[in-house]
Amino acid sequence: MPNEHRASRDEAPQVMSTLGTAGTKRSARRLLKANAWFVFAFLYVPIVVLVIFSFNDSERVNVWQGLSARWYGEALGNTQVISALRVSLIVAISSTIVSTVLGTAVALALDRYRFKGRRALDGTVYLPIVIPDITMAVMLLVFFAEAFKLIDTFGPRLTLGVTTVALGHIAFNISFVAVVVRARLDQFDRTLEEAARDLYATPWRTFRRVTLPLIAPGIAAGALLALTLSLDDVVISAFTAGPGATTLPVYVFSTIRQGVTPELNAISTLMLAASVTLVVASLALQRPRSTTP
């Protein structure tokens, strides 16, 4: 299926350019339209199926028995689901806050300052984006184990838990936030800061009143990406979690071994609703406001 889809996309412009008459143009346009619909279907039909079947009043996933919200009740009544959801939210929110602050700081430092080790930082800060999840997960696990061994010699008995999951998420989220914020900084006109300085603003107030509001859409987009990635992550969460630190995706992944249940459909639909809400909220945030800043 994916191959078919790619082929049709490549052909369409060619048809457009080689055949110029009105008739062929019209058929080319029809082809493009069909292609667009195909892509939409490819992307969204599974989602629609998931959502529909999450309202299936049946014990078995593939047998439709009528509309019902019973599996939502079931899911929300499941203490394991609720506790996994809690862990997910704690990890996602805390890692997003920390990585947004640190990632923005990294982006600003790389954009503004020439310091020792800048090139090295510039080259490595994006590494977590390209290295495979599994490598990152193993790396973090080894790191935590070694670090705990070292710290434990001074007394405390540290174990993997919610904190280590959050730290793992921060480790990769910083990179994503930095990339997004830096793209925004590239378009930022530095003379605006000079103008603010010239108009009696201290460096800090220049940042607060001019720089920050203007790069805020970038920071918001970065934060949203971090939140989504954190809520979504399975591999790193599974490796860095200890007992009682199971996130929702990890829970879903572990229960799916016993087969897909309608309850999982319901949970997935809820997660989908959450991410769609987040995206819409961020788009609304990023729209230029017409009243006071």
Place this chain on the structure above:
Amino acid sequence: MASAPPPDAGPGVPAVEMHGISKRFGDVVAVDGVDLQIGDGEFFALLGPSGCGKTTTLRMIAGLDIPSEGRLAIFGEEVASWPPDRRPVNTVFQAYALFPHMTVEQNIAFGLQMRGIRGPDADRQVAEATALVQLEGMEHRRPSQLSGGQQQRVALARALVNHPKVLLLDEPLGALDLKLRQEMQVELKALQREVGITFVFVTHDQEEALAMSDRVGVMSDGRLLQIGTPAEVYEHPANRFVADFIGRTNLLEGVTESPSAVRLDAGAVVAAANELAAGAPVALSVRPEQVRLHRRGETPQGAPCLDGVITDATYLGHAFVYTVAISPTAGASGTSAGEQAATITARSETGSAALAAGEPVSVSWSPAATTVVAD
């Protein structure tokens, strides 16, 4: 002539005073030992080609660049190391640098807010500044909803609302089209008279500098070559660069012969006052409008005179512009007279009789209207 007192400079402390100001960026010397005094209430232009250091000089007054060397005082206060937010100056930036996320009103109020002025007092001052630049009714628009000229006014109001001791303008009219630029020249000059603030503005447009300013400082390669009134720099350029950069001129190459005469490469020895030792290589600067054309044989007595042939005649409506190729004069004894024929551009009012290309003519000028310039 650099020591001529500025017409508007008060007897008090100068608004801006620079002593041996230099600015280096790595190995590049952007500004090289500038000495400058700008009087209180003066309209001063820093003029020069791009990359001559004029903008850097302005930025050092603003505090956006810190001098590598030298002393800088604003109304007697040494400010060379002060950050920009502590200096009593404001800047109109080249591309205006208006805050895109704020309305016109918020842009103008920014400086007041930063100094802790709020409430009705701030509102009144913002309204005054808005009225000063005729932007009433635009208060709640964003910069992106304004035309270039309107944005320029916001930038002016945003600076002037703070009553700076010195207003700095970096190519303020550069982004406007010609017609609007000419209108704004007049308006800016009137505005300066109205607010009475010292204006220092940077431009590469010599006409703009001459038209607007009380005094002009001509810069090239980081050095300040000449300071004077527009008439002084135009009529008595200090060197070859200034003569060539300000307006159009004819530069006739030659060597000094005595304190009152120059031997031109074209052959003739002409009267021209100079303060250089005999034998110094110089150029004689003669403005096109000072050149008079005569038919051969009708040459006036006592004025320096060269023979030539008109090679081009251009009709400009209000004037003719002639290009005259100078014929080497046999009278140049000993020297290899006029190896390369010089050309002279002459300009005359249309009222006079038109001359055609190919016509043999004599050109003359009044010795008082010329300046001897060295490199």
